[in-house]
Amino acid sequence: MKLITHNMLTSKCLKGVITGYPLAITATVVKVSEVEYNPEFISRIIPKLDWEVLWKAADSIGHNEGLPPTIDPKFEDNEEFLRKAHKVLLEVEVEEGYLTCPESGRQFPITKGIPNMLLTEAEVQ
């Protein structure tokens, strides 16, 4: 699971949970694999994300890579920033661990890089 995915996941489908966002990450195995850097691609993704959530998630697993907690308004022209953002968004992967619902504490395991967000019938809204 890349952090870009974490940015889009919520546990609000759980009964009694209102926002369920962001999920906390506990990573036991983190892998960093090289992905081809493309500045236009990464610039297009950044405005569609919740940056604060991304930064905190990266920081919580020890991979903030020196990124600033807030985005510079002219980030498209800042190559150093884009390269770091590229790494955090696309190269860092949580292979094993779990996600935790911020409201209910329900844990969702991550196995072989795949988060398990399945709920039992009794847990669904």
Next chain:
Amino acid sequence: METPKQNHIDKNDFDHVYEPAEDSYLLIDALEKDLQYLKSKNPTFCLEVGSGSGIVITAFGMAFPKTVCFSTDINFKACSMSKSTALQNKVMLETINMDLGSCFIGNKFDVILFNPPYVVTDSDECGSCDITASWAGGIKGREVTDRMLDLIPKILTVDGTFYLLLIEDNIPNEVISIMADYGFNSDIVIKRRVRNECQLVVKFFQDKNI
């Protein structure tokens, strides 16, 4: 569009995961037919729900290297296979073991693809997490599809496009009318008769200027 390589897959794994068949290829053909439209949309995020072997989302990723691809499946073995199919074809794919798209935050996906379990069955056959989930559609073959229709306005971007495979038994006109109530236009992209089954791919979108 290129067909993804599948020679990495152990045939025995198709005991647990839906093996690509005519319907899978029809969905790819529909995307190919709509390639110019899709390219003009320049999608950032694409999601395939119930990706099974992963060949459809991988074919999409090969044609759209600047789109971030996601897939979900209720069957963990299918998630694993989707991930490896993408990897073998050098496509970056994020896979989540999830019921449809129920755990995503609002309106992020520019393109959503769904080849649902469409076979008409008893209600109680529908709702498992194994290979049965890949085809058993319950009443009208629509029980899973209808739950997905309800999710579309919540997870598709305002100018996004949803591609859905159906068979005639699913009563496509009813699906089109449900989506019209949610404010979506529709077009039949492609239609094909396979043995005694008529399969079609319908696309749904909200913008009026195409």
